[in-house]
Amino acid sequence: MKTTLRRAVAVSAVCAAGLAGTLTTPTTATAEDGPSARAERRLTDFGMKANVYGTKVLLGGVELKSLKDARANQPCTRTAGLSDVVGSLLSTDTLPVPNDLVHLSPSTSSYETYETAGRTGVRGINTIADIAIGGEVVDDLAIPTLKIEGLRSVADSFYDRSAVDARGAAGAYGTDHSFGFEGISLDYDDTVVEGTPLADLLDIVNDATAPVSQVVDQLVELLSSVAGNTVEIPGLGSIGLGRSGGTVGKTFATSETYALKIDVDPSEAANDSVTTLQLGRAKTRISSPVRSGVFRSTVMGLDLFAGNDLLHMGGIGTQTIPCEGTGGDVRTKTVEQAQVLLGGLVTLTGLEYEYSGEQLARGRARSMVASKLGRLEIPSAGLVITGIGSRIDLLGKGAGTKVARTVKVKVGDILLDGESIKPDDLSLGDQVLFGDNGVITFGRIPAGGSNFYGTEVSAISVRIPGVIDLIDVGWAGSRIYPR
Known part of the structure; x- marks a missing residue:
């Protein structure tokens, strides 16, 4: 195998490990961190889901899934009374540490689906005790230090039977969403020009006399008023406002709090790729009608593992079917620009997703998901694969009946150093050897990827022993759950 390919993966894996290694030792969450007591479970007329995490790291705009910490995830469900509390998993004991720029204390995420006398909903909460970024000397340059204490994010989506909707009818969807912190400071020693966003930021966060609530409000106001909702911090990177808001429709409510975004890009630092930390995210959604069940279906362009599974990258415009479906309408998303991963190791071009879901009579439901990729290129291996696609069609026939499924995949051509190595006929599970x-x-279809409720498949998977553990492209997964 070509050494340039090995080098690209090794460098990228070390870069990712550098951030992962600075996370503190795992913590065990307690009931006080999230849902208090497990409520009685009962079936509702709503579809509910939650996704909560403390930290998400992006390198060059692509998610490092192995560094998504304290993730509490509830896929689409009709059941109230579900809850979970998840603590940090990453540890300095298991990963190398090439720098010491990022420190995050243990994070805790929780969610609960609930039903009271007047309200049905789903709530997600994340807390991070302490965050410190910078404070070290890199290439003889002192890095500014940003510290945040007690970051807490909340997102709640619900249906309130006692409320009145916009049409004056009884019952309405609603949301609650917020984020806050207990303290924030920025140590910055260089000269600052008065009247600039950086000067305003320093005035706000270093005002020891102001109550925390005032500091939060002023910080949000500042970040909301500048271009890109971001203030540059020379020598460190930037701090930006995430988003905290809700969307309410006739048949759904979505609430999201993504507190802060911090780009770590120290001047003259050893790592020349901007690393983005998304901190304190909670997202929930409730919807109706779900008389025949809920859809748990996802399509994405790529899932990549390297460095003995240390590095996990993926996503890229991931799409999911809403819990209640799309009313049978086919929805399409195109990712037009090429996605270049790991410093040119992998290039994807021509990503397109399609999906639909429909609630039918007599407890039945059907769905479709499709993932298409125009071109996958691994330059260092001389490998180009074109015309990649997968599609899953499901038909749920009611509770207690196995979901019927049809799986189709395709590939236009497989080129190795410009020569086609694609067999004339390919069937699911067939393999092609190269290099x-x-x-x-x-x-x-991965082990455990197919069950009573549906299946998942990748159109093409590539393994290069000792270099790339696994690349799945044209990935789709779809299931229909009655509860």
């Missing part, structure tokens, strides 16, 4: 023990699998 030094490289393996391409057509239509890979």
